[in-house]
Amino acid sequence: MPSSTSPDEIAGPVAIIAGGLSHERDVSLVSGRNLVRELGSVGIEAHAYDFDRNLLTALERDKVVVAMPILHGQFGEDGEIQTLLELIGMPYAGSRSHACRVAFDKGTARELLRRAALPVPDSVGLSAQTFRDIGAPALMEHVMKRLGARVVVKPARGGSALGISGVDGLAALPSALVETYAYCEDALIERFHDGIDVSVAVIETDEGLRALTPIAVEYEKGHEFDFSARYTAEFVSLDRPDLPEELIARLGEVACEAHRLLGLRDLSRSDFIVSPDGSFVILETAIAPGMTETSVFPYACTASGTTLGEVARDLLLRAVRTA
Template structure:
């Protein structure tokens, strides 16, 4: 395989996270070009299949956030074209994309995850919203996290600290998904742990500690100023290693490939809790993956080029 591969980056799409995807795609393309890689960037629209058919790149790197980008469907289409794709295969992508399923899989592998229930919007209405909310409060207690069962960038996610906040949280959640995941909120230090595999198996990058004034929502994630990051995190050395081990365990249990980011909470007792995993982590200027890579001493262009070459040589 040539040391100067041609890479097609996919960015954009029609999800709620389109802008983030475009920013991720632009940043990765710039970094790859700085490392001598030939890159083209493509939106996901009716021009994509003809463009890839004509171009025949050595590798396609989807940097798509949201449904079609992370549920495996775009990866399936690229494979139908006979082109290799960087990252997790379509089947494992579908498992990771579903928060309830991914939580169940990692729990079976011995990773702790907060207790949760899933509520389709239709069932929520059929049984009566008030009665279901009472059951949630009684069964899981407060505080609670309400989030879409699929999706990213904290869209539709709410922290509920009082019973009268639940109805609004459910409405916000159902704006982004027809199924809500309601889980017991864990209080502690929030970290994101990125995992890479450039040929020797999955390895955790330094965790990034997230400190924000208020919820770590969409605005806090992508608009500088609201959130402070610490990479490596301000954790004891043994806990720093432990969160990396948990992220790698989740990566392996879910059958992920090349790159992922796992979101975790470390509670006051030092217990590490799995929240969710992302197979297409953001690569913007405020995203956790680039911060972790730089904290580990990686040049982003060279690291991304290594991921490309490892994918082609697998």
């Protein structure tokens, strides 16, 4: 993606803020290292900073001029790091704190998309408190009656497939919920949709929103809900989906619409399940997409004729210009 600006417009160091204290810390660190390397390849001096008590002091000491948070999960996608950067007046690439607070909760975000007539899976939110106080037997049968015998259980907040499991039958649902509650006190139980996983990255440019080439994500059988499979090349393959061009275009339109409806800025990644008949549902929209070497976002950049470094550079330049 060509840019009419020069890297020299960033007159100082760039901070890539990664790590943090969430369950996704290790993934975030890998994303951060990869992004620093990619930015270096396009002439941007970038350094990785951990999200800890020394962060604000380090940013001031090093005279950082713009930042890009690559924190996944809590503190990174829930608006916390964004609030801190806004408080100190630091320009940054990515969504603002108020939008993060809304989009980070899958149930809330999904309801906003549903009200806008975007296709989302039917789902039920269930807190750990309700699960304990009401009891599993009184709840599970009603959940399955509404959603069907095959469901997916996931934390209402978080990512990287942590705490997610596929459930086939009533007997397995309580234990799946217990596993999910280890990661988040609120669970989302959703109807299972059979089809292919397709992710669409969205970036903001001077010309407006741009959906990058959709990417089909295929996991080795048995690793569909496996955290390690997300970041192990032998368990996951990425490719352009074999879908009609009209459907490819429609997925891009819906991903852009989800980005707008949730009030996001600069970049996002929407995940879909596309059924054999061409229908689809949007599962979620990620605020801070993974940027590891096996992540969808860098692959989508390459498939769209650009690179992760070029995209990140342009987003950082936009952040500086609009600060």
